[in-house]
Amino acid sequence: KRVAVLISGRGSNMSALIGAAMDPSYPAEIVAVLSNKPDAGGLATAARYGIPAEGVDQRLFLDRAAHERALIERLDAYRPDIICLAGYMRLLTPLFVGHYAGRMINIHPSLLPLFPGLHTHERVLEAGMRIHGCTVHFVTDDMDEGPIIAQAAITVERGDTPDNLANRLLRAEHRLYPHALRLVADGTVRQDGGRAVIAESRG
Numbered sequence: 001k002r003v004a005v006l007i008s009g010r011g012s013n014m015s016a017l018i019g020a021a022m023d024p025s026y027p028a029e030i031v032a033v034l035s036n037k038p039d040a041g042g043l044a045t046a047a048r049y050g051i052p053a054e055g056v057d058q059r060l061f062l063d064r065a066a067h068e069r070a071l072i073e074r075l076d077a078y079r080p081d082i083i084c085l086a087g088y089m090r091l092l093t094p095l096f097v098g099h100y101a102g103r104m105i106n107i108h109p110s111l112l113p114l115f116p117g118l119h120t121h122e123r124v125l126e127a128g129m130r131i132h133g134c135t136v137h138f139v140t141d142d143m144d145e146g147p148i149i150a151q152a153a154i155t156v157e158r159g160d161t162p163d164n165l166a167n168r169l170l171r172a173e174h175r176l177y178p179h180a181l182r183l184v185a186d187g188t189v190r191q192d193g194g195r196a197v198i199a200e201s202r203g
């Protein structure tokens with residue numbers, strides 16, 4: 001399967017996906033990396049791996065819809081089967097979500113449906129949670145609400161700060177995302193409306 005990755009920053013999850021896809025037996029290849037930020041560090045990383053990497057600067061567009069149309073045009077030039085959002089920090093409208101319905105996934109740094117939105121590490125500590133985690137889900141019109149594909153949990157340690165909790169979680173994210181993308185790319189899990197369905201064992 002041909003996979004395009006969308007980033008806004010350093011792209012450490014993107015790097016984990018690139019690393020996993022280097023295994024010739026992995027059922028996906030990363031064919032392009034795009035960002036809404038032309039200076040996103042992950043673009044340089046992707047280019048070093050020889051992967052086409054483009055910034056589509058949101059500031060150059062009149063509104064969100066115009067930016068999304070440009071993004072779709074650039075993305076579809078690579079004929080992606082699956083879109084992976086990885087640290088992509090811009091809300092997507094139904095126009096974009098609809099265009100990639102059923103084949104766009106995202107990683108969120110919490111155990112959804114708990115803690116959708118931003119600053120999840122602070123909020124987990126504030127709530128006194130003893131565990132934290134990350135979720136890969138299909139993207140739907142509602143932010144951080146789509147059908148869950150896979151999750152990983154970590155423990156919250158005494159004295160944890162948001163920063164070291166986030167860093168410990170990133171290590172789990174870098175294992176979870178390649179695992180979740182494999183499930184989607186090899187057809188084990190697919191989106192059926194509001195549900196993530198495990199495909200019947202194929203005999």
Ligand code: GRF
Pocket residue numbers: 007008009010011012013014086087088107108109134170173
């Ligand atoms: C990660 O915590 C990820 O879960 C969230 O954005 C953060 C940065 O990700 N979506 P990355 O290092 O840019 O992949």
